[in-house]
Amino acid sequence: MAAVSSIEDVDVVVVGLGPAGALAAAGAAEAGLNVVAFERKKTPGQPVQCAEFVPAMLHHETAHIKAVTQQLISHMRSFVEGQPPDDTADFRGHMIDRDRFDAQMVAQARAMGARCEIGIGVAAISADGILQTTDGRCFRPRVLIGADGPRSIVGRAMGSRNTELVETRQITVALLQPLNGTDIFLRADIVGGYGWLFPKGSFANLGLGVVPNERDRLKPLLHQLHGELQEQGRVSAEIIQHTGGAIPVGGMIKCLGKLGTVEVLLAGDAAGLTNPITGAGIPAAIHSGMLAGAALRGWFAGAPEALAEYEVELEDLYQTSLERACRRRAEMLSQYDHGGRPDAAALRRSWIAYDAYWAA
Missing domain, CATH: 3.50.50.60 (FAD/NAD(P)-binding domain)
Known part of the structure; x- marks a missing residue:
């Protein structure tokens, strides 16, 4: 000194x-x-190093949000494993720059x-x-x-x-179909986190997060999700930008x-x-x-x-x-004990779109 x-x-x-x-x-x-x-x-x-979504409830607290909004969000879809999506109809917010x-x-x-x-x-x-x-x-x-x-x-x-941290990896890709909501991907393979597709006009942030001891799987898991969305004709193969970082998850x-x-x-x-x-x-x-x-x-x-x-x-x-x-995070992670995996019900209980998350 x-x-x-x-x-x-x-x-x-x-x-x-x-x-x-x-x-x-x-x-x-x-x-x-x-x-x-x-x-x-x-x-x-x-x-x-952020998915860039801000809930609508915050908009009145800073005028700067409106100036940097790239797209308004109206709803959220949650995809649990390979099941059809569950729609949360009124989940409003802003995708910002x-x-x-x-x-x-x-x-x-x-x-x-x-x-x-x-x-x-x-x-x-x-x-x-x-x-x-x-x-x-x-x-x-x-x-x-x-x-x-x-x-x-x-x-x-x-x-x-x-x-307690989660490690994330995110890419920016072009959207090939209009999207006015956020898409969430809940899968047992994405340990301790989830995948997301958040639209920004004609582009989108596509990413996922996992517990640190699974960080080596970030790249292949994201590659797999990217490939699935390409096959569905939703996003481009070209990757415009890479990013990533740590998120605190211990409260x-x-x-x-x-x-x-x-x-x-x-x-x-x-x-x-x-x-x-x-x-x-x-x-x-x-x-x-x-x-x-x-x-x-x-x-x-x-x-x-x-x-x-x-x-x-x-x-x-x-x-x-x-x-x-x-608590919900600990419950979900406990499903992996002794070689187990969370089923669809456990994944839903670990996500804010479902009543089970808010239950006692």
Whole structure:
């Protein structure tokens, strides 16, 4: 770590400029705080590591969603093994352009006065909360926000890690038939996850996720699903883009802590707020980023309880749904014990479209 004389003191450091980090930075900077935010990617939101679906219920909370919507979604179809699809008629939402969305969030943070440093990551965090960046500078914040994804360096420093993950692989293909809903593929071969086909106008995101010890099967499983959809005349053979990444599926983890005198908050995927069944993380990233910004404004204005209230609010918002999803996920994975496999009924119980998922 650098000498003390070269450490820059700031009010807030935000690590990660996805929706959670950018909104937290914007919320803090809006109050006139000295905010520095770092994003290791050279372009925020790229490569896209997300299926890009946002539920309609979130639309009223950010005007930016409308500006980056590529297609409206009206319903969801769930394909269980080789059976005919089950249709969920009113499952509305937006397919967005995620990289444009992230860019808008960063622009908003900058407009509010946050110093957003792109292409700069955090290399190390000391036990007393001093950060060293990948270009060798050091910062000492009063509050540190970790919004740096499921393998958060901030979370690791404060002893709060996402220990359960799903590995994903996704391709972008051309759609050969119109599609105004999301297609979900539930199969015992896709262990710990599911497949998806999410339309974006004349293109679609086609992907799937599995437990980490099945990651070697990601490529062949996706190749198989892609081939099936080609045979049905639904998508092109040409692959336009590849992407992938990890999704936290263990539920909410401790998102409030301290490093020395530095207060530490986690938000978005770093806090484990992603739904363990669906993998949906954008809504929770937006909510938690906004709440983190509000908590910082309160804390710096002299309300010492504001940070603790942030954690309580997240628990109130997400704990019940996350715990249910974790239970269903554990039930589904237990079907593989002793060489077993989940049948169609077990797969349905593990998916949000079915009444069995919501049963006690």
